[in-house]
Amino acid sequence: MSKVSVRSHEIDQLQQRIASLDHIVKQADGLLGDDIVDRARQLHKTASARLGHGTSNSVVALAGATGSGKSSLFNAISDTEFATVGVRRPTTSQALAVVFGDGAQDLLNWLDIKQRQRVSAVTPAGVDLEGLVLVDLPDHDSTELANRLEVDRLVQVVDLFIWVVDPQKYADAALHETYLQAFSGHGAVSIVVLNQVDRLRADERKACLEDLTRLLVADGLQGVRVVGASAVTGEGIDGLRRELSARVAERQALIKRIDADIDWLATDLAVACGEGAPTKVSAQSRDDLVAAATEASGARVIEHAVEGSYRHRASLAVGWPPLRWIRKVKVDPLARLGLGTKAAAANRSDGALDTVMVRRTSITADPVAQGRLGEALRQLARDATTSLPDAPRSSVSARIELASASLPDALDVAAAKTDLALDPPRWWAAVGSLQLVASAAMVAGLAWLTVLFFLGWFRFPDPPLPRVGSMPLPTLLAFGGGAFGLLLAILGRRIAGIGAKRRAIRARADLATQVGQVVDELVIRPINTELSNLGELTTRVHQLAR
Numbered sequence: 001m002s003k004v005s006v007r008s009h010e011i012d013q014l015q016q017r018i019a020s021l022d023h024i025v026k027q028a029d030g031l032l033g034d035d036i037v038d039r040a041r042q043l044h045k046t047a048s049a050r051l052g053h054g055t056s057n058s059v060v061a062l063a064g065a066t067g068s069g070k071s072s073l074f075n076a077i078s079d080t081e082f083a084t085v086g087v088r089r090p091t092t093s094q095a096l097a098v099v100f101g102d103g104a105q106d107l108l109n110w111l112d113i114k115q116r117q118r119v120s121a122v123t124p125a126g127v128d129l130e131g132l133v134l135v136d137l138p139d140h141d142s143t144e145l146a147n148r149l150e151v152d153r154l155v156q157v158v159d160l161f162i163w164v165v166d167p168q169k170y171a172d173a174a175l176h177e178t179y180l181q182a183f184s185g186h187g188a189v190s191i192v193v194l195n196q197v198d199r200l201r202a203d204e205r206k207a208c209l210e211d212l213t214r215l216l217v218a219d220g221l222q223g224v225r226v227v228g229a230s231a232v233t234g235e236g237i238d239g240l241r242r243e244l245s246a247r248v249a250e251r252q253a254l255i256k257r258i259d260a261d262i263d264w265l266a267t268d269l270a271v272a273c274g275e276g277a278p279t280k281v282s283a284q285s286r287d288d289l290v291a292a293a294t295e296a297s298g299a300r301v302i303e304h305a306v307e308g309s310y311r312h313r314a315s316l317a318v319g320w321p322p323l324r325w326i327r328k329v330k331v332d333p334l335a336r337l338g339l340g341t342k343a344a345a346a347n348r349s350d351g352a353l354d355t356v357m358v359r360r361t362s363i364t365a366d367p368v369a370q371g372r373l374g375e376a377l378r379q380l381a382r383d384a385t386t387s388l389p390d391a392p393r394s395s396v397s398a399r400i401e402l403a404s405a406s407l408p409d410a411l412d413v414a415a416a417k418t419d420l421a422l423d424p425p426r427w428w429a430a431v432g433s434l435q436l437v438a439s440a441a442m443v444a445g446l447a448w449l450t451v452l453f454f455l456g457w458f459r460f461p462d463p464p465l466p467r468v469g470s471m472p473l474p475t476l477l478a479f480g481g482g483a484f485g486l487l488l489a490i491l492g493r494r495i496a497g498i499g500a501k502r503r504a505i506r507a508r509a510d511l512a513t514q515v516g517q518v519v520d521e522l523v524i525r526p527i528n529t530e531l532s533n534l535g536e537l538t539t540r541v542h543q544l545a546r
Helices: 003-028 034-050 071-079 103-112 145-154 172-179 184-189 204-217 239-251 254-274 283-296 300-318 321-328 342-348 367-385 390-415 425-458 473-545
Strands: 058-064 096-100 115-119 133-135 160-165 190-194 226-229
Touching: 003 034, 003 133, 003 473, 034 254, 034 473, 058 071, 058 239, 058 254, 071 133, 071 160, 071 239, 071 300, 103 204, 133 239, 133 473, 145 160, 160 184, 172 184, 184 190, 184 254, 190 204, 190 239, 204 226, 226 239, 239 254, 254 473, 283 300, 283 367, 283 390, 283 473, 300 473, 321 425, 367 390, 367 473, 390 473, 425 473
Parallel strands: 058 133, 058 160, 096 115, 160 190, 190 226
Antiparallel strands: 096 133
């Protein structure tokens, strides 16, 4: 396989990683912290733009502290006097660039490097540097803020670093802590040059190089290329040119740089996503919340009201007619709660949960039940977020707080939609018909006896009086009808008591179902979506990290 096809394959892989990064940015927005999302968004933008300028040019930046001889080294490598060195260099925040060969115009415009010079691709020593864009950065320890900002801007986009140090300040904390340690994952696109080695004896040079290597290992840059050079004598310059020639010819610096950036970001993204996060709310947490929400919606009150209402309506349907007026003057327990009416029945037919919640019942919230509901929400939040990092935890917690604010009205709607199982059973009609027959018999018997009483009072002859056995028929009708009606009322009340308890249990079960739907819609589903998104994001991040 040719180098071109290998490079094409690597570019395809890099483009896939950049596309994956784009998906991560879109998915992480609002789920992870703003800082890490902004970093990911900026890297995607920068990597896409840089790769869009192709791999035919490699941007190599020389960075170093004041007095390190960075600009002299820049002139030595480029065989120019383009960079002003020493005390003659003006206080400017502008970087300089030398382009070896043709092209790179659009790339330099994108890099916003205005001071540029084009030279022959082949150096006088015969080293081919075609495609190299050598950049001289301002001093990273400059007292001018603009200079430091320019350095910070360009180190984010160049393809290869040449960190220039001198024997006096190679251990400078500003360089190591601010840059070298920060870019410890970029060893493949880094070269460290110990400049001004002409000022050292052989043993001092060896000691400095060994100590510098030790410091770089401590910075995380183990195996990075360390070169000794002198811009004054030219020592090491040709070797450095050959090193750059080889790297530019490979066209790998850009790919390795962006890969290193993505690896660095992926590591931080993995930390931000966390490990072992749940993908959904546990069944136990969900069941506990539904149970607490059912109680908070007034389950106990509704259960008692359904039982009382069933008894009330049963008494009106099968009770002893002469005493039904007593029951009629009492208020139906469900009516006091705003339930069991035609409006409530319409509420049950609404279907989905209302977008705008309004209170539909007169159920008074139980403070104890409300407290248990709050604790169930907090426990669910703890179970769902314990293993999450700060940003996802805050996101999930915000979902729960939003849900808890709308739960009271939603639970009231659920109570209004509950099937209270109030349809009268068939036996009510049968017993009611028997009660009418018994009452009719009693009334007929009493009327007959009344007529007989007045006939006897006014001394009329006694009319013929039918008997059943030894019992006069009017007496049998009056007392028999009344006794049978009372017996039916007593039996009906007992049977209705059993039915009332069953209807209350059924109503509570239906309320729990309605509440479960509310809890799922307002709490569980949004949290599960959030956790699922986090799980997918974590998987993408680990795939990105390779």
